[in-house]
Amino acid sequence: MIEDVLKKTVETVQLCVQLNENRMRLDRFCAVHLTNLSRSYVKTLIQKQYVQVNGQVKKASYALNTNDNVTVLIPEPEEAQIKAEDIPLNIVYEDDDVIVVDKPSGMVVHPAPGTPSGTLVNALMAHTDQLSAINGVKRPGIVHRIDKDTSGLLVVAKNDNAHQFLAKQLAAHEMVRQYHGLVRGNITEETGTVDMPQGRHPKERIKMAVVEDGRHAVTHFTVMKRFGKYTEMIFKLETGRTHQIRVHMQAIGHPLVGDPLYGVRRREPFETDGQMLHAEKLGFIHPTTKELMVFRSPLPRIFEEALAYCSNHQM
Structure with missing residues (x-):
């Protein structure tokens, strides 16, 4: 089983349990450190044996000890088409070229392993079918990002020309x-x-x-x-x-x-x-x-x- 897991791994995350994390549950520990992954996905990784403690597979409820080494194997993302979702958006401004969105804390900007839905991109795709394609199908229209738990403004490009123009400003x-x-x-x-x-x-x-x-x-x-x-x-x-x-x-x-x-x-x-x-x-x-x-x-x-x-x- 472990050999099959390793073959599908694209990223390995190594974590060490600190003194103030002694006796913390494995699933909670992973959720605290892997903030770019949803908690449900973290639990799925543990269930599928993608998480090891000191080289051994443990249950989600396992109580960690100080200095335990936790290894999280991030598997290859499953190919899936991004779905439009009817999620409310706080749109500050919109025209034929750009959309300025006020993102709430807790919303991920674009789909990633462990967060295939509920993102800003899923919401944007339900709002409009005009988004730039420069960043591919997983990040349509996304010129820049802000972290999941950071709230506030970001600009989205509705066409490739607008995207290139904004990206140049960002780079400069x-x-x-x-x-x-x-x-x-x-x-x-x-x-x-x-x-x-x-x-x-x-x-x-x-x-x-x-x-x-x-x-x-x-x-x-x-x-x-x-x-x-x-x-x-x-x-x-x-x-x-x-x-x-x-x-x-x-x-x-x-x-x-x-x-x-x-x-x-x-x-x-x-x-x-x-x-x-x-x-x-x-x-x-x-x-x-x-x-x-x-x-x-x-x-x-x-x-x-x-x-x-x-x-x-x-x-």
Whole structure:
């Protein structure tokens, strides 16, 4: 059985159980670390023996021990046509070339192993049959992405010409992308820049990290308000690497509140739903009119309530 599993594996993720994860259930541990996969898919991987603990297959309920080595084998994705799904979309703007969407936290941008449905792409396909084909059938219209648990704005291309025009702006760092975030700790500087190269984590392949031979990554930040144990911030991306803000904030000792992958695994005194990060401002030159278009998104309710709690309980 294991030999058959290995033949179908396209990616291997190695994880090590930390002290604060001792006695955690195997399925919960995997769900915490593999945030790009749905929990139901994680359970399926365990059931099909794609998950091993110290080289042995275990049940989902298995209680892990500190320093256990968990190996997750990601199988080849099953070929399937992406289906249109009638999922509500918050469309901020639309014309013949572009769609600007305000994505909620919890929604994956495009289908991937473990998340074949319920994505932004599934919703877009039900909304329109005009999406660019440059990124193939799995990512029609997708020019750039934001993480599953990050809410906010992104632009979608409805034709190939618009896609190419927007992609050039993105590559030249000319697209305006501003994020609102809440991090742990007290940042004393009013403004600053994190310029640290970023690449795949050398041990935990599901994560990114600051690495010497990584790709150039630059994040600019401005402090909005300090609450003692927390700091409200504005981030502006100069580059757009995977998990860039999350990785940079962890690297300087101020991880985003609620971040399941790079943050502190500690229950906050207020509600969180993944990392407290919101893509609040998006600006780009329109592919046809060549005019600058700028869009803003209000903070989600859960974010506003967290800020209100911090303001009323400064520590």
